[in-house]
Amino acid sequence: MNELLNEILDSCRHHTNEGNLANYIPQLAKVDRNRFGICVVTPDGVFRAGDWQAPFTMQSIVKPLILLLALMDKGEAYVRNLVGVEATGKPFDAFNYSDQAMKSEHINPMINTGAIALCTAIEGYTYEEKFLRLLDLAKKLSGNPHLRVDEEVYYSEKATGNKNRALAYMLKAYGLVHDRVEDVLDVYFRACSIQVTTEDLAKIGLVLASKGKNIFTDELLVSSDYTRYVNAVLTTCGMYDGSGEFALNVGVPAKSGVGGGIMAVVPSRMGIGIYSPALDEKGNSVAGIKALEQLSKRLDLTIF
């Protein structure tokens, strides 16, 4: 497997020259665009290649975790009622809004508005506590107790996140957010700034692939009802408005982030983390997707 991973990275490496680094916050634009790494975790072990240990921020990859924690804290009905599950046909940070109303059915957990709204559904007396519980979940699922926020990215997000502020005030204006907007956004900005490696993503992915179990310890970390919820939403909306293409060419639930990471979930088989920071115009890692396409073809990973 390690050999296969190396082979795939090699054959896809030229794609790291395509696309552009995220530039909406300066920190994301500073990274080395040549970094390219992958980690696959299966019941047989952990397999790694390239810059698998390079750190990057989760960005939107944290959205499935926000959804998961909201489900664990409030249950399926509450979450489903707060945020819909249909693809919007629009970019991840678009207003999906018509006739002067923003309704839960217009948003889903994988676009910014949906994820921001779900931050309010996490339990916690304070927003500080809500965030710490989210970080704890990330630590538990990845098995990495050292996960932490990249403070520079966090402050940048906070300083420049005016579009997210607009989205959040819109949610507030339409009653989908009740608390102070800056408090809610603080959780969201910090969540996006959690630093991970491909191994962390692969391990989180494996839990989602294993009906919520840590297959190595056999501990049930999350209800299988919730991993099914998350995997379904990842399949239909996880790769932004490139989700259809990804379903066709890779065929597994997955989530990308503008930090350059992708987490993929191969039900019953494996979790995958991949990293290459240059993005296509939809915000997905160019080389990352190419490598996943190859991996899927080589190992017949598609669920379709």
Added chain:
Amino acid sequence: MNELLNEILDSCRHHTNEGNLANYIPQLAKVDRNRFGICVVTPDGVFRAGDWQAPFTMQSIVKPLILLLALMDKGEAYVRNLVGVEATGKPFDAFNYSDQAMKSEHINPMINTGAIALCTAIEGYTYEEKFLRLLDLAKKLSGNPHLRVDEEVYYSEKATGNKNRALAYMLKAYGLVHDRVEDVLDVYFRACSIQVTTEDLAKIGLVLASKGKNIFTDELLVSSDYTRYVNAVLTTCGMYDGSGEFALNVGVPAKSGVGGGIMAVVPSRMGIGIYSPALDEKGNSVAGIKALEQLSKRLDLTIF
């Protein structure tokens, strides 16, 4: 003329039962829906009928004053570059935004986004000063040195104005607003809360109808280039997405506010202020429009 005005109010009074009071802030919903007044100012004098002296807040009627002051302070090119002049085909507080970009050409001075952006173009070291200069202009044009903010309405607007916050953060995200959003909004919320009577509106309207002159003192208060700019924009966009209907049935530049007031400008002839707080679904005073239709027919006011 006074007789005519009384006659028109009488024949339109039953329309005050139609429509609804603005309910988006509690203060606006508390007013007496039976109030109905009109004031007409012409070179021949001031004519009044009904509750012409009832106070109400300007709300969107302040938008032409914001535009005027921005023009006076920064000139036509600057203003035109910051905020477009095309009708949007959408409600006044809608996002007019597509393909993930908000551009000056998508907004106009008579919708909320445009007016908020123009608040930044008013001169003043502080936003406090910007607002005071705007209030001064309102005083000068209306000849009423006692104009002041209705503090209750202002605080309500500030407390509940989350949709305007969303719009303003969107402007900031796309570089159309540079200053602190809350500072800019503070001017806007205060401006909307300036308390006037129909006489104040009629007098402001007369200045706009007289190429910027106070016809009683012959003093030039505003350049005729700027009154032309304002009147043109009022005609195409002043009555929200009911501007076409209004052009057809009344045929003069006008601006309505959700407080229930309408200011109409009859070029070279008169200024009109009218007040009746119940609104149609587009946000225009129902009885106010009906009365203006009659007045236009009786005095052949249309410019078309």
Added chain:
Amino acid sequence: MNELLNEILDSCRHHTNEGNLANYIPQLAKVDRNRFGICVVTPDGVFRAGDWQAPFTMQSIVKPLILLLALMDKGEAYVRNLVGVEATGKPFDAFNYSDQAMKSEHINPMINTGAIALCTAIEGYTYEEKFLRLLDLAKKLSGNPHLRVDEEVYYSEKATGNKNRALAYMLKAYGLVHDRVEDVLDVYFRACSIQVTTEDLAKIGLVLASKGKNIFTDELLVSSDYTRYVNAVLTTCGMYDGSGEFALNVGVPAKSGVGGGIMAVVPSRMGIGIYSPALDEKGNSVAGIKALEQLSKRLDLTIF
């Protein structure tokens, strides 16, 4: 006046190099882009300059005539109910359509959908007759009994007008058109292909400027209620999604066509026809607008 017109054409001639010829049908792209002519008709006579006698097809300039005839044949209420009057904020051939419904309030007489729908409101046992009655109106208003269809342009429009077919079937699907789509479109395509000169346009404009009268014969050709209707709609929607800009810079009711013509109406004063075939991206004659801006400034034509 002739001198002034020559002066204006000279100073605007360099603008004929800007913009592009309409290319959606081959015939429109074949014309000489250097042609530039103007005609002004006032109670004092007819004034002409440049290629004032060059023939071109009316294209959208026929829309006010379709509206006028529908008003004359069916009355204001019927027409108003069939087609709304608000600006759409969109290009002239756009679908303005949301939530799976096309409603009369979404369309106006100056966009393609509205004009197509209004073709059904013209009286006539056959669509052939409807068209001939429209052509008769054009002849009567222009005082030119020789107006005729440019057959080549007509066949081209018919052959390539698939977007208009789509719009028309949409109207039919939503009950705004009942007759056979191809019959309705045939009137529309022929109407767009009526060949005129700037003098024809100026004379039609003068009737609209004179409350429906032929000021030379004192004959009332159209009710002043209908010219008011048309002029109002021209002001708010006549220059496509450039109507706001035009109101600001020229300030009179006007209609442009992708053939390169513009007809302008200066209430109580004059009718203007202008021709220069290169268009800006909104579909308006570049040099034509520039010349009208100068003329408006020189003669203070604005109604605002």
Added chain:
Amino acid sequence: MNELLNEILDSCRHHTNEGNLANYIPQLAKVDRNRFGICVVTPDGVFRAGDWQAPFTMQSIVKPLILLLALMDKGEAYVRNLVGVEATGKPFDAFNYSDQAMKSEHINPMINTGAIALCTAIEGYTYEEKFLRLLDLAKKLSGNPHLRVDEEVYYSEKATGNKNRALAYMLKAYGLVHDRVEDVLDVYFRACSIQVTTEDLAKIGLVLASKGKNIFTDELLVSSDYTRYVNAVLTTCGMYDGSGEFALNVGVPAKSGVGGGIMAVVPSRMGIGIYSPALDEKGNSVAGIKALEQLSKRLDLTIF
């Protein structure tokens, strides 16, 4: 299994009172809303319950067959280039169209525009032949040589399909359809009118679930690359703008039609056909979805 199916129909039968019969063509509104049937085909045999043998027209369920035949005739690259694969976030018969352009990336094979465009990609000297080849494919996949068009429904569709005509002319205007619109639509209307039973759907579904094989004869009917393509698109877009909800609650590729049928594909395990004609507001069979939810839960069918 038969017992289980009967049990599920019984427990969901009350849902047949919910929703409405499709009314856009009279024939669809005439059916008995109490009909409720299901058929499941697995390697172990054919299982049936209720009105499994009631005939109904495929309507949109034919879309995956159109896609499949286009793939078989022209290959993946051609098809992918002609019609995109992203969910649109809009109803199945909506225009997904912005900025005056309709592009292949705006449409997918499961909405009307996409399916109409794909009809042109089926091989055949005439459109008659194209349709017969499509019907042959339906016969081959269902193993039912007697499949035929319901002529009454076909003529109704043809007579009333003006919205589809509008969509098709739009495709033509933007170069996504080249042939005569009525010819292309004729294939589409006939295809929608193919009459099937739940057993036919279940058998087609089983081929899609079995990588293109007839598992009983071991014959390869379709390349597995193409069934993968179809299943992926069914998952992200198959249930109209209710695809996300369906992925969550049922979790398998599926396609519904406004005739009341649903075909579901459980990869490697089974094909399902279900029928109950009353639809929810998105156009999906109400009781059909409920029964599939139960079946999925009882047999743990979800792929997530």
